[in-house]
Amino acid sequence: MKSSASRFALSVLTIASGLAAFSGASQASELTFWSMWNEPEPQAEALRAIMDAYTKAHPETTFKVVWNGRQNQTKLRGALQAGTKVDFMDQDGDQLAGGLQKQGQAYQLDEALGEGFKDTLLPGAYDLYAEGGKHFQIPYVYNTVNFWYDKEIMKEAGGTPPKTWTELLSLCEAVGKTGKHALVVEGNDTAYTLLYFSNLLERELGPNAVIKTFEDKSGKAWLDPAVLDSAKKAYSLWDSCIAADARGFQYPAGQQTIALGDSMAELVGSWLPTELSSSTGSDFAWGAFNFPEVEGGKGKQTDLQVALLSMMVLKDAPHPQEAIDFLKYLTGAEAQQVLVEKGGVGVTAKGVAWPEVLTDAYEAAQNATTLTNIYGGMSINYADFYTTKFAPEHNKMFLGQITPEDFVKMMSEETKAYWAGK
């Protein structure tokens, strides 16, 4: 009898512990994360610290990370074809919008995140890559496009951050008198040079003007005098703002001239101070100002081109809910603070101050009236036209190989041909 009771007790114990083990196994999940960072980068270090902290608080969730670097999305494409299961990944938001999101490979987040989520992020950040009101990305790093400048040179020239195009040209003249160059460009970088024209067009015709101009299938929108005016204004920077030899600067030669104290500013993303930190040292007096308004234009000086980095949960993720739970944590104040401190980046969460060097950019992000995508957003939905026609032909115009009139005419014809081919 005693023996039977013992056996019964043992059986119950075995079943109970088996059930407990089973229930534990069903909750434990290893999330697979493919990242755009390289493992030695400070941003990767910050993400690793955040994941470790999350696992400490949620022991049932662990992470398997593949640090792919900037070609992450392209590498993931091959892996998905081969049947690899990935829970979430990160990349530039515009690249994701034109890539995985456009191809229907992203998990829709609205139900899981709810209405209130967008209010936890800086204005406009969550909606930037939304499609028809549906959200597929969680932006977690915030890059703004501004003129990044050396405050010492600005001071030496007796200038202040310009708010209008005329003030910018006056500042150029003042800097020129000090024997330095006001602006610098990377002549070989077709994307960086496009920042001038795309910003000018958005200041002339309002936010998303580049996309709207292209989406006129007749091509006639390019013939709007404001477009030609923007192209002429961009090209006119060579008269008094940019040194002629900058046509030959190959990235990163142009930005190095800022570190060398030869040039005052470059129109570029807020990653510049980090990129140049080994040349400038930590005590360099960085400042940033928004692209100025043009007189009579519809765009505001507070409108901002941005390049956000986003997390995306894959449509076929093995653990979508667990991944989303982690991404909520990632965009919370605690984790975002780690990204600021360890990664040295601007972040998307409201109320989390950016690194000191990015103070002006943080202010610009907080006060942004409208966010548009970097380079006017063409690379998202019309990446083929952007890469093969728009950016290269614009670069020819900006570097003086064709005239602004030729550029506008060519864009009009190419746009018409593009839509006719569709």
Add this chain to the structure above:
Amino acid sequence: MRRRMVTLFLAPAVILYLGFVVLPALQAFYLSFFQTSGFKDQEKWVGLGNYVQLASDPIFWLAVTHMLLILLVGGVAVFGFAFLFTMLVNSGLWGKKLFRALIFMPNIIAMVGLSTFWSFVFMPRYGLLTNFFKSIGLDTLAGVAWTAPEHVFWAMLVGIVWIFAGFFTILVLAGADKIPTDMFDAARIEGASNRQMFRWITVPMIWDVIVITMVLWVIEAIKMMEYPYAFGGPNIDQNLYTPAIYLFIMGFGQRDPVYQLGYATAIGVAMFVFTIVAVLLVGAVSRRERVEF
């Protein structure tokens, strides 16, 4: 028995070659008849559509023009230097091994390092060339932006020639070293100059080596990508496009989500055809009686 043994030993290599080279190549041919992003989308059959588009694509033909310039202008320069170095090194020069090592050295340095070096040479304002011209008072030349769009291709080509001349010199030298020395001794006694010995002894006796090196150059020039891409930077200007770079941009997205994998594969097939045609041409043009020794 012997045949079975041969088959048995060859089988692993043949299977691997078929599985990892021939089959993917055939798949690539097949893929070039589709329109696809390469994500898990539905591939759309377009037949010869990609090739028709390619035939009227000015960017593709610009890239092909650059490829031909590298092949022909670069080829003349590369082989010119290779022959010159071979002639000089074989002329009884002191420190032959040292010079051989120096000439070959660029080939052991990473392409990114080489492109960084040449970017610095041609950099406006601070570059080596600019400072050299300034130091000898040639201010007009010092003011030229060698990497501006109108010059950048030729600046890039200089780097290519510098890198590949060394590699092909080593190949030509290796062939020349096998020529019996008594032939050169006899020629010297007859009063032949170094140039004459090179023209009438070295070249005919290593003709088969030269043909092989030319074939290698043709293949290298047609698939040229790493150096121009590293030299051109992250958002590369079309002045530096080669077919391989264009393929990469259309198929792999560069920095932008282009992802036209079917079209990119058609570019790859076109490059394959160029290679076959060019190799056959080299074979036809260089056919001559072989000198045996």
